[in-house]
Amino acid sequence: xxxxxxxxxxxxxxxxxxxxxxxxxxxxxxxxxxxxxxxxxxxxxxxxxxxxxxxxxxxxxxxxxxxxxxxxxxxxxxxxxxxxxxxxxxxxxxxxxxx
Numbered sequence: 001x002x003x004x005x006x007x008x009x010x011x012x013x014x015x016x017x018x019x020x021x022x023x024x025x026x027x028x029x030x031x032x033x034x035x036x037x038x039x040x041x042x043x044x045x046x047x048x049x050x051x052x053x054x055x056x057x058x059x060x061x062x063x064x065x066x067x068x069x070x071x072x073x074x075x076x077x078x079x080x081x082x083x084x085x086x087x088x089x090x091x092x093x094x095x096x097x098x099x
Contacts, residue, residue: 010034
């Protein structure tokens with residue numbers, strides 16, 4: 001629900017009131033009982049409550065296969081190791097073709 005700021009036209013007292021959008025605006029000052037006006041403000045920003053609004057809720061999940069292999073003690077090949085292996089396989093296959 002929005003938080004509205006009111007100001008008394010007579011005594012100048014300013015106060016905030018949380019009201020629903022459908023509520024009627026206040027008309028009387030709580031201090032002097034005279035007329036108040038609702039001040040239009042720039043707002044205070046959005047307040048997020050509950051889970052799902054934090055950076056760690058959106059972090060990338062690690063690949064479960066790599067995580068399982070690492071926890072089991074088995075070695076996981078890096079990208080550079082895979083590239084080296086593929087280039088060795090190509091050179092072996094090319095030399096076999098020449099036989």
